[in-house]
Amino acid sequence: MNRSTVIPFGPQHPVLPEPLHIKFVVEDETVVQAVPQLGFVHRGLESLVRTKDFNQMVFVVERICGICSCIHANCYCNAIEDMLGVTAPPRAQFLRVIWSELHRIHSHLLWLGLFADAFGFESVFHQFWRIREHVMDICEATAGNRVILSINVVGGVRRDLNLDQINWMLGELDKIENGMRELTRTMLDDYTVQERTRGIGVLSKDDARLLGAVGPTLRGSGWECDERMHGYAAYKELNFVPVVEHDGDCYARCKVRFNETLHAIELVREALNRLPESELTVKLPGNPDGESVFRVEQPRGELFYYVRANGSKMLERMRVRTPTFANIPPLLAMLPGCKLPDVPVIVLSIDPCISCTER
Amino acid sequence: MYMLKNVLGNLSGKPATRLYPLEEREPFPAYRGRIHNNVEECIFCSSCARLCPAGAITVDAKAGRWNYDPFLCVYCAACVEKCPTKCLKQECTHRTASVVKFQVTKTGTPRVKKSKGESAAKPETVQKAE
Numbered sequence: 001m002n003r004s005t006v007i008p009f010g011p012q013h014p015v016l017p018e019p020l021h022i023k024f025v026v027e028d029e030t031v032v033q034a035v036p037q038l039g040f041v042h043r044g045l046e047s048l049v050r051t052k053d054f055n056q057m058v059f060v061v062e063r064i065c066g067i068c069s070c071i072h073a074n075c076y077c078n079a080i081e082d083m084l085g086v087t088a089p090p091r092a093q094f095l096r097v098i099w100s101e102l103h104r105i106h107s108h109l110l111w112l113g114l115f116a117d118a119f120g121f122e123s124v125f126h127q128f129w130r131i132r133e134h135v136m137d138i139c140e141a142t143a144g145n146r147v148i149l150s151i152n153v154v155g156g157v158r159r160d161l162n163l164d165q166i167n168w169m170l171g172e173l174d175k176i177e178n179g180m181r182e183l184t185r186t187m188l189d190d191y192t193v194q195e196r197t198r199g200i201g202v203l204s205k206d207d208a209r210l211l212g213a214v215g216p217t218l219r220g221s222g223w224e225c226d227e228r229m230h231g232y233a234a235y236k237e238l239n240f241v242p243v244v245e246h247d248g249d250c251y252a253r254c255k256v257r258f259n260e261t262l263h264a265i266e267l268v269r270e271a272l273n274r275l276p277e278s279e280l281t282v283k284l285p286g287n288p289d290g291e292s293v294f295r296v297e298q299p300r301g302e303l304f305y306y307v308r309a310n311g312s313k314m315l316e317r318m319r320v321r322t323p324t325f326a327n328i329p330p331l332l333a334m335l336p337g338c339k340l341p342d343v344p345v346i347v348l349s350i351d352p353c354i355s356c357t358e359r
Numbered sequence: 360m361y362m363l364k365n366v367l368g369n370l371s372g373k374p375a376t377r378l379y380p381l382e383e384r385e386p387f388p389a390y391r392g393r394i395h396n397n398v399e400e401c402i403f404c405s406s407c408a409r410l411c412p413a414g415a416i417t418v419d420a421k422a423g424r425w426n427y428d429p430f431l432c433v434y435c436a437a438c439v440e441k442c443p444t445k446c447l448k449q450e451c452t453h454r455t456a457s458v459v460k461f462q463v464t465k466t467g468t469p470r471v472k473k474s475k476g477e478s479a480a481k482p483e484t485v486q487k488a489e
Contacts, residue, residue: 056412059435127365130375137387144391150435158440159389185361 004032007340011040015118015344018354022347026340034335036328042358046318053313054080054288055154062148064320065356067107068298070099072320073152078232079294079307080154084285091278092156093234098271099143099151100233100296101264105176106135107299108261111351112187115254118344119196124186131179134172141165156281166272177265180258187258197251201334201346204248213330214323215301216260217350220253222246227297238270250349257299257351287311298323300351322356386451391434393450396425398467400446407438407447423469428462429454 004025011019019040025033048060061076062069074096081088088096113128136146142165143149151157161169187193203213208221218225219242226242228235243259245252288309295304301323308317327350334346377384386392403420415431416438418424434454439447 052412056410056437059412059433059437063433123362123366133375141387141389144387144389144436145434148433148435150391158436182365183362186365190361 003027009343009347013344015114015348016352017114018352020347020352020354022335024335024340024343029340031335031338031340031343034332036332038328038354038358040358041355045359046320049315049318051314054309054315057315057318058153059150061318061320062150062152064359065298065322065353066147067110067353068103068300068303068356069147070096070103070149070152071296071298071303073150074100074233075294075296075303075305076307076318077152077154078296079292079305080288080309082294083288083290083292083307083309084154086155086282086284088156088233089278089280089282090234090276091160092280094271094275095157095159095161095280096152097234097238098161098268099139099149099157101268101271102135102139103149104264104299105261105268106132106139107351108257108264109135111257111299111348112254112261115345115348116187116193118348119193121193124183127179127183131176131183134176134179138169138172142169153281155284156279158280160280161272161275166275169272170269173265173269177262180262180265184258188255194251196342196345197254197349198247198249200250200342201338201349202247202249203330203334205246207333208248208330211329211333212326213301214326215298215351216253216256217301217327217330219244220256221248227295227302230295232294232296234271237274238267240267250345253349287313288315300324300353300356301326320359322353322359324350324353324357327352328357383453386453388451390451390453391436391449392452393454394427394429394432394434394439395448395450396427396463396465397446397448398425398465400444401425401465401467402444403467403469404443406441406443410437410441412437421469423467425465425467426462427464430460 004027007024007026009024010016010021021037023035024031045060045064049057052060058073058076062073064072109128109132113125116124139149140146142161143151143159151159203221205222208218208223222244224242224244228240229242243256243263245256289311291308293306295302303323304321306319307315309315331350338346403418403423405418408416408418412435413431413433415428417426436449439449
């Protein structure tokens, strides 16, 4: 006889960095259904476009997400620049890539630590977070703050890098890479890690596309799809290759993120070495008018901005679609059939960012 | 087993953390810290108040009063960059915690062209507890 029980998961749960609530219908130890409930951290940031002017909004959109703040601002600024018909100067484009990739590195290192914590490997968690401190130091030394960098403005960037800073950053990047290489076998070849992640939370290639997965969740299922391939900012001039795995399980998503971190280090290094000389900002021709959409690649996947303006300083409407929002339907497809102890690992494998999703 | 090298290194190496608050790391020179207004040079043009995304600065040009709420401020440095007289500065010091909320009010010479009496108030700083 099957007796089903409903177990609430979150919004306060040791494995979750942010408040996500899922109701699990379980039969014995097996999950048969997962019902999500969102809306614990809605802050109404989108409606602020009517009270803040389009330049002030850069600082607001940065606060949508506490991990990839720079990439949010990058996407917003690109959307407004498209509407105004201006392009940021080449040096600004490269600097945007550098800071975006630094954010990707620290976001993935944070996730790798949390993921290790989810399957109970506490010491790896601390190792990854120790490496992450080097990235946070780079951010503070170059942009002036650890997480909210505030370097993007409409039309360019606000800060420049000098030669001393570039040389120091290259040294720090070597330290990060060495730290990562030391942990490669622990994270990817270890027997216990593989036991907890291989074959868990499988998302087939077709399902990933049908359910609209984005980012490492999609690339872990074998799709070569990354917004950076379209070459926004300076990605078209850099040697970018998307990282793809084919298994579609938690291990594949972990491997995608691990290898993406190493690739991001390469991209920062390449951008630093090829930094062109130019102005940092362009003069804006006036207030934006019309509609614009822009997509960039966040650490968690594709980020989408829609902006509508009416020629005044205030925008009329802004709409953000964040990668976690797109990854929740695939998550709900992964969960049924899994064992209850695997739930934290599967939930964390999409890297949920709830503050982003609810804004 | 793959982690043995890290474990031995951690046993023999120094800890990665500091004994805060006994030992503090100085912020980097580019750090966006506390905001300071050198009110003697301020012309009360209100450009900082207009730019501030958080609305933390209010300026009364007639009275020559510059008011700043450090608890609303998001430390984005938009005001510091656009200040025409460069009297706004951001100090490279950590923003410390506080048990009371306060506002910083600075009074200087109002921007009135040579008014009679030359009764310009001396620059003074008041920190009001709310």
